[in-house]
Amino acid sequence: MERLRRLGTSPFADVSRDHLFFEEILGLTERGVLPTVTDDSGRELFRPADTVTEGELRAALAALGSPPARGRSETDGEDRPLERASLAAHLYDTAGRPPFTAPRTSPFRDVDTAHRDFRAIAWLRDTGISKGWDEDRGLPTFRPEAEVTREALAAFLSRYENTAGISPR
Incomplete structure (x- = not known):
């Protein structure tokens, strides 16, 4: 949650702060449990709707x-x-x-x-x-x-x- 406090906004281009599972997503990505990707313009993406294998x-x-x-x-x-x-x-x-x-x-x-x-x-x-x-x-x-x-x-x-x-x- 440190990034949220530091940025004051969602660090993800595709997950807003009002997303139903925002805190869960943020917590698990910050700890490296779930990875993110960076798009060509440098934006961090979580890709919430992607299917998991x-x-x-x-x-x-x-x-x-x-x-x-x-x-x-x-x-x-x-x-x-x-x-x-x-x-x-x-x-x-x-x-x-x-x-x-x-x-x-x-x-x-x-x-x-x-x-x-x-x-x-x-x-x-x-x-x-x-x-x-x-x-x-x-x-x-x-x-x-x-x-x-x-x-x-x-x-x-x-x-x-x-x-x-x-x-x-």
Whole structure:
């Protein structure tokens, strides 16, 4: 947050101070967890709407100092776009698969209890890492097959840090 205090404005040409996840983005980029790029005119860009890959998630978790997730190859799906269900599984695994009793019914309308990552997705909801999307009626949705954007990853990782007890660097 030092750059914000020094500049008084967003250091990013593509993320304003009123962006929903501005503080999360700023905090993680300042610590080198999420990289930025500089365009040809010298402006710093975060590219919030860009899709995250599995490899980029692994790099971010490593930058946080999180141990590698058990049972996940370092090159498995490296360039594959990261889906929300896969992110849930990575975070749950990286947190050490903490003891958690999954509910008998899903907290999300679009995630069946038979989904391969149901336990991890339900853990995200239980810990507050993800609340999903409130819909007009009924349960929220999680959108497990939706690709994760960089702005969403900033929010997930910030909440994950708080939940998993990771000390910010």
